[in-house]
Amino acid sequence: xxxxxxxxxxxxxxxxxxxxxxxxxxxxxxxxxxxxxxxxxxxxxxxxxxxxxxxxxxxxxxxxx
Numbered sequence: 001x002x003x004x005x006x007x008x009x010x011x012x013x014x015x016x017x018x019x020x021x022x023x024x025x026x027x028x029x030x031x032x033x034x035x036x037x038x039x040x041x042x043x044x045x046x047x048x049x050x051x052x053x054x055x056x057x058x059x060x061x062x063x064x065x
Contacts, residue, residue, distance in 0.1 A: 004037065007046070007050055008041045008046040008050070009041065009046065010040050010041040010042045011039065011040045011042065012037050012038070013039065014037065014038040016035050019034075019036070
């Protein structure tokens, strides 16, 4: 077991058990079958601080290469 750092606090309620058998799925389908864990947030206010897809795309676009 190891630490898992997430952008919100909460309880891990599910772990993607298929990943150890096919790590390539992380790169192939990160928004579908490549999920890592499902978390039940303990403080839903933390969700307000997360970036949406547009905000994330903008952040990445402006990073030096």
